[in-house]
Amino acid sequence: MTPTVPPTVPPAVAAARTLIEPVLRRAVARLDPITARVARYHLGWADPAGRPLPAGGKALRPALAVLSARAAGGNVERCLPAAAAVELVHAFSLLHDDIMDGDRMRRHRPAAWTVFGRSETILAGDALLTLAGEILLEPEPSGLVEAARSLSLATRSLIAGQGLDLEFERRDDVSLDECLRMSTQKTGSLLACACSIGALAVGAPAPLVSGLAGFGAETGLAFQLADDLLGVWGSPEATGKPVLSDLRARKKTLPVVAALTSRTPAGDRLARLLARSEPLSEADLRDAARLIDEAGGRAWAETEAKHRLDVAERHLSDAEMPAEVRAEFLDIALFITSRDH
């Protein structure tokens, strides 16, 4: 895989956004006014007062879904409901996760629950999840039934991953394997679905569907590793969150668990630091970041991310599809695993 980092949003993502945004907007327009208001804000279409904003989010997952339909040589129109449904499930999970995790910032803006309240935001997530199931089954469901099933399974996997994440916050004996499994469920499953649901929707053969899902799952894990690294060593401007917020919340991210389970003196010191009952000072947080690095957690995460991207690329080269579709998939994989935005 080439080490060059695409500097801007890949064209496939921009193109998919143009295709998908009208579908998403029509879907969200069906919602009751209370949940629609929260959804429009969360999707970046409106400010807290409901005034329209010029541009929405990036629609990475729909872009992958559209590519997967093109990989299968199918009609792109037919996969748009599935692509929009994936984005709705993604939006649902972010709305609920921010409440559960107490995260107050999302994409450089106050998280929806801090603006509209917890109850309204739980409800808005529920509404988007339901809407996803709904738009998949209309107007003509052949192929989309399989897509709906795939999305349900991915959603349950995502929920199971978030459940483990909550559990891990209370445990101090999380193994690296457990942590990888959690990330695979929480991040990998929906990306695997995004990368294969368009193909499912247009009736692609099983080997193509599973190859694309494999590509998505591995890319998802690479993305999670990159995200965890950014959470410690990224700038707040890039992440849209306060500096070192993951460490402040003592989240068991992958580099942290790699350091904690490294059996190194630095790893042991990190464990003692994170086990302290009092809040961590700025100096503590900087110490923690240094100890993760010293214990090898940073290097492990960087190597593992590269390895996952290699495996993802192999899935892609083994699957039969037009060369330009493969190139666009790769472009997106590189983009989201090296994102500096």
Added chain:
Amino acid sequence: MTPTVPPTVPPAVAAARTLIEPVLRRAVARLDPITARVARYHLGWADPAGRPLPAGGKALRPALAVLSARAAGGNVERCLPAAAAVELVHAFSLLHDDIMDGDRMRRHRPAAWTVFGRSETILAGDALLTLAGEILLEPEPSGLVEAARSLSLATRSLIAGQGLDLEFERRDDVSLDECLRMSTQKTGSLLACACSIGALAVGAPAPLVSGLAGFGAETGLAFQLADDLLGVWGSPEATGKPVLSDLRARKKTLPVVAALTSRTPAGDRLARLLARSEPLSEADLRDAARLIDEAGGRAWAETEAKHRLDVAERHLSDAEMPAEVRAEFLDIALFITSRDH
């Protein structure tokens, strides 16, 4: 409609529970352990520690779904996934509603969120909602696609109703019409779906489906009125909640709004009482109950409930179905609108 109140659980409900419980248990067994634990407790299958309990809940909605398949002369087996899915959506909404409403008791037991925490309970609700969509589309989806669509629409309507309910708590100018619309969405829509989804699943003609949905919607409103009345004048043993808890939380239930909008001296006194910023004493709560009665809110709700049951019965007599199925539907309608349990 006969005024006789069936003293025990109608046979159709008991029979449906036997049919549906294995389907529900198989579905819940697919969940990840974290959300499954919350779901099992909420469904009455386990105690907080996860130890099995002898019996689960009543499965009223699945009973209605099974009846609706029989009304259409269809194979009951085919509608079981749809019947179980309705119960899963019901369970999801109760889990989330109790968090939003701050209700600490549910069916005479501590609400799930007080046992397992808010985050875990949000997640368990999400998991049950997803599971509902999933089981509907397997193993052979013809007919079930229509059922899945109907359930999605009902779920969104239920969510919209809960949104209004949250909004009404902050408003003091809720009209009776608005309140009826909210109850129709929050309670009527899922019962309308329960009463027609089995028929949809077995491919019934449209007039039967819409007649059954009309019966369910009106029964749902009658049920909500009965429930609101019980919330004020029912015994805590019957409701499983602390005495006068709806009034304590200043919920805008139907009899309360009827009293507030009655333009009577008692209604005005009630408005002033509920507008006070300090918590209501036991004496205040008893006063409030008396004022609702004096302002005609209780009588209005009783009359309206009877009227809705009459309309429900008319829907039922206009729809073509075997006589014994019609009788069983009626039996359940009477049971749930006069419940003293």
